[in-house]
Amino acid sequence: MAHGERLVFVGDSTTAGGDWSAWFPDDDVVALGRDGDTTASLTERLDEVVAARPDSVVLLIGNEDFIARRTVEQVVRGVESLMVTMRRELPGTRLLLQSILPRTADQAPRIQDANRHLRQFSSTVRAQWLDLWPALADESGEALRPEFTTDGVHLSDEGYRAWVAELLPGLERLRGEPPMSRPLTVLHVPYDID
Template sequence: MTDQGMSGMGPTALVGDSLTQGGDWQAWMPGETIYNFGVGGDTTDDVVARLWDVINAQPTVVVLLIGTNDLAWRRSVEHIVRNVETILVTLRRELQETRILVQSVLPRGHEFADQIRDINRHLWQFAPTVHAQWLDLWPALALEDGELNPAYSEDRLHLNDEGYRVWLNELVPALERLRQQPPTSRAITLPDLGGAA
């Protein structure tokens, strides 16, 4: 096995907060070379500040999930979206041959549902402009009212083992689809935006 992984691709960088940090991605995706750039407590501002760590690693795939900690800091939807757009524009400019997968902000307590849906709607619309693919994790993890399914979390925020299993079941096929597309292809599927609010 080479460091190119089973897919023949180079390393995959997973970028985000404690949700990403907490995953045992290398064990779960044994054919891949995984760089875990998840940092507990990180906001979108933090990812903007450390983005060159990711760029300097020269990954062939970047998987991004960030934004939920901003909500705890009472950051506005506009602030979060603008920062994620900055992250994506910078990644695309500096890593032109890298495939980018943007994941929807995960559900948490239902009191955040409207804000998260709004963020995700903006990111879904923006992702194709930087030739990034979109993965909507909301349908797999949210209840009708936008609450993170309690089967997948003990604290309405962090995922338990079952929550990570559900996420992985969505992520692995999305990565396979992503790798079949050229780095600059447009999004190929429309998301389910979690139902009309």
């Protein structure tokens, strides 16, 4: 696996809580996770991601959108808009889109619906998809495993270890892909993500 790359982690408080530099010591890590970030607020600060000039972007976003009671369609459109913008602004960057994490069983159908759409969309912008659900969900397959969370939302140390265990091979696959050499032509469709 190639090391020494500019690796940018982007997302909400789950990403903000990660010790990325310690977990990826051979890379030039930029941690751009922010507490409370939604797809809309991340859109407003996407210039930070572009300015970091990443070799690879690791994105996990959407959880706070569900907390804010956005619809599945709003969440999906918000993530899609982010991905389209990143692909346009960072044509040579490898993109890794991670599934929205499980939370409680009553929220599982909506989150899994969004993840199905995002998995299908990821190839449209030549992003790799990493499904974290199987590794982090409980035996019912619908909620975050109790030992992986401190409060039903945020990850415990054990939860982060389980996430990183999935992320390591995911990044290895991502780094095995050549970076794009030219911008991808995509439709620019404004999305209402407010």
